[in-house]
Amino acid sequence: MLAELPFLDYVWRGLLVGTLAATVSLILWWIVSAWLLGRTSHLQMKWFLNSQTVLIMTVFSAGFLLVAFADPELASGCFDRFVKAGSSLPITRLIAAIWACGFGFLLSQDGLRIFLSFRQVRRLKPVLSPEPQKIFEMCRRRLGLAKEMPFYTTGEQISPFVLGFRNCKVVMPEKLLNELSADSLRAVLCHELVHARDGDVLWLLLGRLCRRALFFHPLMALFHHRHHMTVEKAADEESVLAAGIRPLDLQRSLLDVVSLAPGSSTSLVSVSASRGFKEIKERMESLNSLEKSKVSRSLFRRILVLTVSLSIGFSAAQARVTIGGRDGNMSRGLMCSQWNHEKWMESWLNQKPDSNRCENDKQSIPTNKGMR
Structure with missing residues (x-):
């Protein structure tokens, strides 16, 4: 069944790039907030966390947009051909499907609670x-x-x-x-x-x-x-x-x-x-232990702008390296990166990889050079 759902490749790639970008932002948040703790007021810390919330959601969503418009492997349908030629379960598509179902279920649950909340106003x-x-x-x-x-x-x-x-x-x-x-x-x-x-x-x-x-x-x-x-x-x-x-x-x-x-x-x-x-x-x-902030408003704004800039810069660099590595694989006629993910998953789950599948598919799938 998963072999007939190639759109899950987009979900997997977007999830991978978006999660890595969000992780970069979360690590920077943890480092900066550790320094700010005890130096800023709770109100300043709240606005810092509000800005980080927007930032995390932005870089995570941007990961999906980036792979949808700039990923050469998805455009060529590379991994989809591997799936159709093989017989084993595509683990990356399974993970993408689990995430999509989980996210959709949680969103629908929250949407129902919001609807019921507005109905409670009448009481x-x-x-x-x-x-x-x-x-x-x-x-x-x-x-x-x-x-x-x-x-x-x-x-x-x-x-x-x-x-x-x-x-x-x-x-x-x-x-x-x-x-x-x-x-x-x-x-x-x-x-x-x-x-x-x-x-x-x-x-x-x-x-x-x-x-x-x-x-x-x-x-x-x-x-x-x-x-x-x-x-x-x-x-x-x-x-x-x-x-x-x-x-x-x-x-x-x-x-x-x-x-x-x-x-x-x-x-x-x-x-x-x-x-x-x-x-x-x-x-x-x-x-x-309420105390006035030890960080001035101007310094706090600079820290906020610097944190956002670093987070966006590191996330963009990470995404470019990921997409660039896949583009390099395609130009050199190597296996697509999602197939490497499959092999890592199989080895981690102690499954015996299909040794012929990779070789047979490599022979049957034309590379970028062969397409030109």
Whole structure:
């Protein structure tokens, strides 16, 4: 069956080039973020990770576009002829099919959750109590949000969250509205309004898309976790530095939310903190050691531009070497690189290679020189 699906060769080549390019970006992110840690504010680190999210998705997608338009082996149908002439299972096509099915399944699952999330908006009720509304408006003005923002409540016992992309809605459970003190409520609302101000829902959704595309990549899993944690810490930091919330009030509100609202929103178009002990501990410790950034804005911008430039440059160089090596194989009449991948896979899986297949196919398949 896989022998009749030559488009999987495009998927395999794109996956190979795109994953290598994304790995270069992830390694650079890890090196630079290790240096920035402790020197920059959480807000600066959040914008650094946001830019890296866009970069990783860009270089990964560019890998597919590059092989589709510039790979000479795909244009000649070299590997497809090997597959049709042989009898063994094309392992590279099998891996490409598994990735495509996995990515498609995860995307469809997320798409369904997003659809259900927007349907849940109908069950939300606007907050009518004057005191919470007064606190909400005060927090909104403190953070410089001129545009009015909807304030809703829900009967579910889940943590507060921000819902939506452009017209964000702040959602607070009824139990928290009724039982939180004024100081704790102010701290929680400022934290959520920072998420709305900075568009964190959209950035985290883009990060999730990267995570889905690279679901097999361990560095991507680490990046996604760090991104989410940094977004939460940045909202805590801005609540203190920009809105004037006392760190002690914010720490107390964290404990109140965990005890009174043990659940968490599962919507993909919302920002809602998880209830893990490790995350709460990290956020509490971060609030105890808030410091101004040691890196100026101009230096931070230079670091950001340099990191993006290096990542794009290294990724482009890696892609050119990969495509150039395949072009060299074709011009010298050597086996196509995907056939070499097949042999590596067979040896790794301890399968006995078909010794005649390579020789017979090499004789039957014309090279670039023979085609001219």
